Amino acid sequence: MSVTPQPPALPAGHPLLPRPKIGVLLINLGTPEGTDYWSMRRYLSEFLSDRRVVEIPPFIWQPILQGIILTFRPSKSGHAYAGIWNRERDESPLKTYSRAQADGLRAVLSQAHGDRVVVEWGMRYGHPATADAIDRLLAQGCDRILLFPLYPQYSATTTATACDQAFRHLMRLRRQPAVRTVPGYHDDPAYIEVLADSVRQHLNGLSWQPDMIIASYHGLPKAYLEKGDPYHCYCLKTTRLLRERLGFGPDRLIHAFQSRFGRTEWLQPYLEPLVKSLPGQGVRKVAILAPAFVSDCVETLEEVDQGIRETFLTAGGSDFTYIPCLNDQPGHIGLLRRIVERELAGWL
Ligand SMILES: C=CC1=C(C)c2cc3[nH]c(cc4nc(cc5[nH]c(cc1n2)c(C)c5CCC(=O)O)C(CCC(=O)O)=C4C)c(C)c3C=C
Ligand SMILES: [Fe+2]
Numbered sequence: 001m002s003v004t005p006q007p008p009a010l011p012a013g014h015p016l017l018p019r020p021k022i023g024v025l026l027i028n029l030g031t032p033e034g035t036d037y038w039s040m041r042r043y044l045s046e047f048l049s050d051r052r053v054v055e056i057p058p059f060i061w062q063p064i065l066q067g068i069i070l071t072f073r074p075s076k077s078g079h080a081y082a083g084i085w086n087r088e089r090d091e092s093p094l095k096t097y098s099r100a101q102a103d104g105l106r107a108v109l110s111q112a113h114g115d116r117v118v119v120e121w122g123m124r125y126g127h128p129a130t131a132d133a134i135d136r137l138l139a140q141g142c143d144r145i146l147l148f149p150l151y152p153q154y155s156a157t158t159t160a161t162a163c164d165q166a167f168r169h170l171m172r173l174r175r176q177p178a179v180r181t182v183p184g185y186h187d188d189p190a191y192i193e194v195l196a197d198s199v200r201q202h203l204n205g206l207s208w209q210p211d212m213i214i215a216s217y218h219g220l221p222k223a224y225l226e227k228g229d230p231y232h233c234y235c236l237k238t239t240r241l242l243r244e245r246l247g248f249g250p251d252r253l254i255h256a257f258q259s260r261f262g263r264t265e266w267l268q269p270y271l272e273p274l275v276k277s278l279p280g281q282g283v284r285k286v287a288i289l290a291p292a293f294v295s296d297c298v299e300t301l302e303e304v305d306q307g308i309r310e311t312f313l314t315a316g317g318s319d320f321t322y323i324p325c326l327n328d329q330p331g332h333i334g335l336l337r338r339i340v341e342r343e344l345a346g347w348l
């Protein structure tokens with residue numbers, strides 16, 4: 001007769017230690033809680049006070065930001081957000097898609113790994129806060145956490161500040177989990193394939209075909225590139241790989257940078273003047289995608305799908321289409337799963 005060994009009795013008062021879990025934290029930029037002046041001001045103030053985003057010394061920048069920019073910009077930006085707001089849930093699309101991505105990833109990971117892997121989502125600025133998301137993972141028993149900033153093209157202004165924010169919270173913990181960070185994935189063949197698929201599918205659904213496709217990336221001050229931020233090179237590499245994957249020539253798929261902020265020079269070519277010049281060069285049908293954004297947001301829905309569309313058609317273009325971000329498409333959830341499982345090697 002075999003006897004099952006019993007675990008030694010715990011000393012009185014010793015807490016029970018359940019089997020530890022692995023946490024995955026999806027991190028995106030953040031978004032305002034409402035389109036009113038004060039919600040916009042709170043969001044923009046936190047975002048634009050981040051020294052990785054605006055590198056001007058605070059004693060010069062803060063008076064300009066608090067005194068001038070945050071007097072006028074909240075109303076202008078609030079108007080832009082109001083035009084794309086998810087009224088059903090009373091939240092911005094970035095929040096809706098971020099939640100859907102976490103739900104989708106949780107579902108596929110729990111099917112594959114049971115309750116061993118826990119998924120949460122958080123924002124660098126605003127809510128749900130990164131710190132609260134980490135606390136939720138810890139409360140669910142995670143002793144290892146994978147931080148996944150959702151930016152395919154690494155930049156100090158996005159990926160690095162997302163990790164900084166997580167580490168700032170971890171610094172305060174007595175019982176700190178083991179932590180890994182997911183690197184950028186601008187040239188990951190699986191990412192390129194999912195992007196290419198989304199372009200193919202979108203073009204297949206059109207009754208016309210574009211003369212030109214533009215991969216439009218969020219811009220960055222040119223000085224950041226000169227100081228060593230590799231984002232520019234990564235955007236160009238994503239575009240080249242996507243072009244190769246789709247079998248397009250260099251004139252059929254080009255790149256541009258959007259969302260310029262302030263008066264300094266940003267990465268070029270700028271999207272707006274480029275789009276304005278195209279009809280004059282005989283390019284009258286255009287498609288635009290935004291590969292640096294994993295979720296549709298104010299920068300894609302308002303600036304590109306509304307603003308740039310109007311610019312192009314007013315300049316003499318005949319047809320314009322915007323190719324949505326990967327959002328919660330099954331192919332995107334599959335890509336996130338693949339990256340997470342790869343980065344959890346040795347833990348899972
Ligand atoms: C001040 C400089 C800015 C830098 C540098 C910057 C880099 C950067 N941003 C994204 C992604 C997003 N930015 C979004 C909005 C947004 N970005 C800036 C400024 C900088 N971004 C501002 C002022 C705003 C707010 C909108 C506005 O007032 O015009 C968003 C959208 C958020 C949403 O809620 O929908 C995203 C996403 C990247 C990828 C990037 C550098 C690589
Ligand atoms: Fe931005």
Ligand SMILES: [Fe+2]
Binds near residue numbers: 232233234
């Ligand atoms: Fe470069």
